[in-house]
Amino acid sequence: MNATKQLLQHRQPMIRFLGKRHTPTSIDHTPHAHPASPTHSLPESFASYRQKAQQHGPLNQQNHISIGAIGGKPGASLGPVEAGKGIFFDRSELPARFQRTPWTQAEIDAIESGGASMHA
Template identity: 75%
Template sequence: MNATKTLLQGRQPMIRFLGKRTMPAKVDHTPHPHPASPTNNLPESFASYRQKAQQHGPLNQQHGFSSGGIGATPGGSLGPIEAGKGNFFDRSELPKRFQRLTWTQAEIEAVESGGASLYQ
């Protein structure tokens, strides 16, 4: 009943480790810039970083949430809502060749039946 023990008795692992495992005596945990950083330096503080950071627009705008809550300024003052040249908000605004194709009745029935209607 102990077939597994019998099979594993002569097993030799394929991986071999060289030497004893050792941990380094000292590890440097001081912050440093990422090797691919374009500036190769860290920001002076989080506040100075936040002044220059962008996430869906500048983070340092002084209207909207910080000056009295949501709705403190009209939406029109936040900027244009038209998509720029070459940008589209929805697929239906694209040229006809890029728009969604309409489904045929046969395709709808095939999806609803799980494909079984194709093999009658």
């Protein structure tokens, strides 16, 4: 423990800071547009921004209901759900060469024993 104390007393940080720390005297906190903004301007108000904003569809509720987004109509009214040609919903619908191969009893025993049954 004494050796550690002696080592830490002469420790010198590898990072060198230039100058003394100081806080800026004046900081401009006024809102401004992001430099990568396409319009380079701020919206007039949050309400006007929300009218034009899109996030997975329009955010304003009037257009949301009239468009018929998810939840606006019952699922039965959307029609039948059938896979197109060459599209499969489950691996069991694929040709036999792409389906899951069944586990053999030797594989099941090896997994259950943690591999010990392979060396017995």
